[in-house]
Amino acid sequence: MEQQIRTLTARLLASRSLPRTDPLVRRALVDEAFRVDLDARLSAVGLQLIDNPYAAHVAVALADDVHEPVFGASREYAASNVGLTRDQLALLVVIWALIVLPKRERQINRQKLADDGQGDMFGKDAPLAHGEEVAGALSEASLLADFAPVLGHKTYVQGKLLSRLAQLGFIERRGGMIHEGPLLDVLLDYRLMADRIIYGTLGEVLSEAGHPPPAQDAFSAPEPDADADPDDLTD
Incomplete structure (x- = not known):
């Protein structure tokens, strides 16, 4: 087991x-025993395993108690610990909201991307889906048309913003489409982000347009049952 933990940590x-x-x-x-040893190995060097059961990937990140010692001296840390600029962060949040929010709703409802929810008597009992069967993609041209005028211009958004997000692993760009990258869902806190977007920014936009905001539990992703079969949480 020691060699496997060493290998996984290095990877x-x-x-x-x-x-x-x-x-x-x-x-x-x-x-459980393997996870305890892995957590101890990572903790010894100030890291922790980030595991969101709704995300298709796991990742490593700094432990909470070392954020300030590592990043506190840098001005960039005030906005992002990966050095993202404000416009890069803004575009990241937009992409997250357009991809992850609808994906999470489909996951909660055990509904695949091309499924209208009909004809599946046992859909609610299906294993939690990940990947492109539930995660949609964005047209890069449509995203540029909607947000490039706000963030700068088309060339700037493509060359400086989208390319940086792709380089960091938040998105993947394929055939003119923007897909979820391995870090988009796992590193951004869904509960914190969803509340701020749906009941904050989006709620204000809907109210100004004369529409009621979404119900409080419309996009709430429940915590997985601690006694649930782990295989139900993975592909």
Whole structure:
């Protein structure tokens, strides 16, 4: 087990994220003793495993108690610990809201991307889905048309903003479409982000347009049952 933990730790540090379907990652998610040893190994160097059961990947991040010692001396840390500028952060939040919010609703309802919810008597009992069967993609041209005038201009958004988000692993750009990257869902706190967007910014926009905001529990992702079969939380 020691060698497997050593291997998994090294791979996480080298790759920043790994898919939940990876054999060693799956072991860390279902084997309590293995997870305890992995957490101890990461904690010894100021890191922690980030595991969101709704996300298709796991990642490593700094432990909470070392954020200030590591980033406190940098002015960039006030906005982002990966050095994102304000316009990059703004575009990241927009993309997160357009991809992750509807994806989470489909996951909660055990509904795939092309499914209208009809004809599946046992859909609510299906394993939690990940990947492109629930995550939609954005047209890059449409995103540029809507937000490039606000964030600068088309060339700037493509060359400086989208390229940086792709480089960091938040998004993937393929064939003119923007897809969810391995870090988009796992590193951004859904509960915090969803509340601020749906009942804050989006709620104000809807109210000004004369529409009531969404119901308080419309996008609430419940915590997974601690006694649930771990296989129900992974592909």
